[in-house]
Amino acid sequence: MTDFSTLGLSPAILKSVTELGFTQPTPIQVQAIPHLLEGRDLVGLAQTGTGKTAAFGLPLIQKLSGYGARPGPRATHALILAPTRELVNQIATNLRGFVRHSHLKVTAVVGGQSINAQTNALQRGTDILVATPGRLLDLVERKAIRLDTAKVLILDEADQMLDLGFIHALRQIAKLVGTPRQTMLFSATMPNQIEDLSRAYLVDPVRVEVSPPGRTADRVAQSVHFVDQRAKTGLLTNLLKQRPGDLSLVFARTKHGAEKLMKNLVKDGLAAASIHGNKSQGQRERAIKAFRDGEIRVLVATDVAARGIDIPGVSHVYNFDLPEVAESYVHRIGRTARAGAEGKAVAFCSAAEMHLLRGIEKLTGIALEVVGGTEPSRQAAAQAADEASKERRDAQRQRPGNGPRMKSGHQKPGQKSAEARSGQRQGEQQRPAGNKRRRPRRQRAAA
Numbered sequence: 001m002t003d004f005s006t007l008g009l010s011p012a013i014l015k016s017v018t019e020l021g022f023t024q025p026t027p028i029q030v031q032a033i034p035h036l037l038e039g040r041d042l043v044g045l046a047q048t049g050t051g052k053t054a055a056f057g058l059p060l061i062q063k064l065s066g067y068g069a070r071p072g073p074r075a076t077h078a079l080i081l082a083p084t085r086e087l088v089n090q091i092a093t094n095l096r097g098f099v100r101h102s103h104l105k106v107t108a109v110v111g112g113q114s115i116n117a118q119t120n121a122l123q124r125g126t127d128i129l130v131a132t133p134g135r136l137l138d139l140v141e142r143k144a145i146r147l148d149t150a151k152v153l154i155l156d157e158a159d160q161m162l163d164l165g166f167i168h169a170l171r172q173i174a175k176l177v178g179t180p181r182q183t184m185l186f187s188a189t190m191p192n193q194i195e196d197l198s199r200a201y202l203v204d205p206v207r208v209e210v211s212p213p214g215r216t217a218d219r220v221a222q223s224v225h226f227v228d229q230r231a232k233t234g235l236l237t238n239l240l241k242q243r244p245g246d247l248s249l250v251f252a253r254t255k256h257g258a259e260k261l262m263k264n265l266v267k268d269g270l271a272a273a274s275i276h277g278n279k280s281q282g283q284r285e286r287a288i289k290a291f292r293d294g295e296i297r298v299l300v301a302t303d304v305a306a307r308g309i310d311i312p313g314v315s316h317v318y319n320f321d322l323p324e325v326a327e328s329y330v331h332r333i334g335r336t337a338r339a340g341a342e343g344k345a346v347a348f349c350s351a352a353e354m355h356l357l358r359g360i361e362k363l364t365g366i367a368l369e370v371v372g373g374t375e376p377s378r379q380a381a382a383q384a385a386d387e388a389s390k391e392r393r394d395a396q397r398q399r400p401g402n403g404p405r406m407k408s409g410h411q412k413p414g415q416k417s418a419e420a421r422s423g424q425r426q427g428e429q430q431r432p433a434g435n436k437r438r439r440p441r442r443q444r445a446a447a
Contacts, residue, residue, distance in 0.1 A: 007033045010062050012101040017058070020097050026051035027210040033059050036184065041205040043198050044186040047334055050210060052186045053094045056080075056154050061095070063152070063182075064127050065102050071125035074145050076107075078152035079177060080130045081170070083160040083304075085110040085281055086288065090310050091156065092130045104128065111135045112281030119144040133161065133169035140176065147176040153201075158187040158194055163325060164304065167193065174201050188334070189327045219337040220317075222345045222366060224357065226373030229350040232320060233261065235372070237268045239318070239346070240298060246315040247291065250300045251332050253321035261320060262300040272298035303328050309335055319347040322356040326363040351376040 004017050004025055025033070028046040035042055036059035046052055064077055071077050082088045092108035099106060107126035109118045111134055118135075122145050129136075129145065139145045153174065155161065161170060183202045187194050198205060227235050240248055252258035255276040262274035273287040273296045291299040292311050301309075303323060314336045323329050329347075336343025347368060349357045354376060361367055 002030050008037050009033070009058055010065070012065070013058055013062055013098065016098050016100050017054075019100070022054070026055075028052055028208065029055045029058075031208040031210065032056065035206045035208070036060070036182075037062065039063075039182055041182060041202040042184045043202065043205050043207045044184065045188070045190055045207070045209040046186070047188050047330060052156065053091055054098070056156075056184050056186065057091075057095050057098055060128070060152060060154070061098050061102060061104060064104055070103075071127060071149060073125055074122055074143070075125045075149040076127065076129040076145065076147070077150060078128045078154070079136075079147060079150045079173075080128065080154040080156060081133055081136070081161070081173065082130065082156045083132065083164050083166065085112060085132060086275075086284065086309060087157060088130050088132055089285075095128060095130070099128075106130065109135050109139060110281065112284075115139070115142070133166045133173060136173060137169055140173075147173065148178045150177045151181045152184075153177045153181055154184045154186070155197075156186050158185050158197065159189045159191060159327060160331065162191070162193050162197075163328070167197075170197070171200075188330055191327070219342045220333050220345050221342070222333065222347070222368050223371040224347040224349050224368040225371060226375050227348050227350060229352065232348050232350070233264050235348065236261075236318060236320060237265060237270065240265070240270055241268075243316070244297065246297065247294070247311065247313045248298050248316040248318060249309070249314050249335050250298060250318045250320050251323070252300060252302060253323070255302055257321065258300045258302050262298075265298055265300070270298055271296040272300060274300040276302040277304060303332070311335075315343055317343065317345045319345070322347060322349060322353045322360065324356065326356070326359040329360045330364065346371075 002025060004014055004022065007025065007030070009017070028044060028050050032042060032044050032055040036056065042056075044052060044055060046055075060078055067077060080091060082091055088108050088110050092106050095106045104127040106128045107121055108130045109122075110132050115135070115138060118139065119142060122129075122139065129150075131139075136145070140147065155170070161167075183205075185194070185198055185202060185205075225235060236250065250261065252261050255278045258274050258276045259278070262272050265272040273290060275284045275287050279287070287296070287299065288309060288311075290296045292313075294313075299309075300320075317333050317336045319329065319332060323332065333343075333345035336345065347357070347360075357368070
């Protein structure tokens with residue numbers, strides 16, 4: 001049987017791995033580590049929760065431990081990019097455990113925290129920098145960090161970074177990183193854009209795949225309730241109250257929907273909290289800690305906020321709203337059945353979401369077990385989907401600023417041009433969630 005000692009890792013790293021309680025390497029670690037120790041570029045495909053951080057982290061640490069010199073001021077030897085604050089912090093925490101018997105320094109930078117404090121932390125340089133793309137570019141613009149000294153570039157959860165609109169940021173960052181370099185790309189799914197990205201920035205990469213793209217965790221029992229949208233909250237409350245001792249993660253589609261659902265659950269006597277883009281970094285960290293410690297039993301989250309949650313005790317994932325992108329379903333249910341445990345994924349499907357359910361089943365190759373309600377007829381589902389689409393269009397037209405367009409070349413005083421609005425929207429999409437402008441001190445005190 002393969003163990004870590006057969007993979008070519010140094011005694012210091014093996015000591016750290018043993019102290020952390022790791023016994024047998026996972027399939028992605030067995031296949032990836034030897035190639036990465038040889039210096040190869042690599043594309044790693046593995047579903048979430050399979051040990052990808054150690055797969056790239058252990059050979060990275062061994063490589064950097066052999067460097068004779070520390071990085072200079074505002075410099076780094078390795079850059080790891082991840083899509084969300086939670087995932088960046090999780091990666092950094094794991095790496096700090098791995099480097100406990102080395103001189104290496106790990107630094108994490110994310111939005112929602114003081115950029116001045118992060119600038120100061122980078123003054124003396126760092127061996128490994130873990131960052132979200134938006135905050136990293138802010139620091140580069142301030143000349144707080146230089147990337148040309150980095151000889152290793154790692155993109156983790158690359159598919160999610162593309163979903164969040166970071167493709168232009170990734171291309172910009174890749175041009176700043178030093179060459180020649182070793183580049184690694186890890187992803188749970190392999191859409192065409194990821195293929196294009198690997199061809200553009202990886203040199204003769206070895207491809208490691210431990211599960212087919214879109215395959216869901218083997219230990220997750222998946223089911224679906226067909227339910228009217230207005231009856232979902234009541235159904236969820238009843239299911240949660242039937243299992244009061246479980247840790248349950250609930251996914252909502254929007255920030256507003258997540259917050260409203262959480263408040264309704266609390267009103268019904270459930271210990272619940274929420275994490276989403278409108279929460280500050282401190283609020284999100286406190287909610288996750290309370291969930292991890294069992295102080296709350298239900299955590300309501302949006303897709304972006306939940307990426308990077310690694311809590312082995314999560315027994316149930318509830319898809320209160322089905323995701324618009326089928327691949328997100330794979331990431332969602334990967335939050336349970338971690339570290340060899342078993343879990344359950346329960347989907348709520350309204351008539352208007354039937355097309356989303358079909359997309360999920362096509363991607364995963366699994367027909368979800370129907371445990372509640374009756375499947376809507378295709379005609380009723382199509383009608384409901386049309387009505388939902390019409391409601392979205394009506395809501396869009398009613399938003400401020402969506403009135404009749406003015407003639408080209410004319411705009412009201414103070415009104416932004418279409419180009420300016422488009423640039424602002426793109427910037428907001430790429431800005432890490434929760435990175436808001438601070439209000440004046442007097443207004444904050446009043447609030």
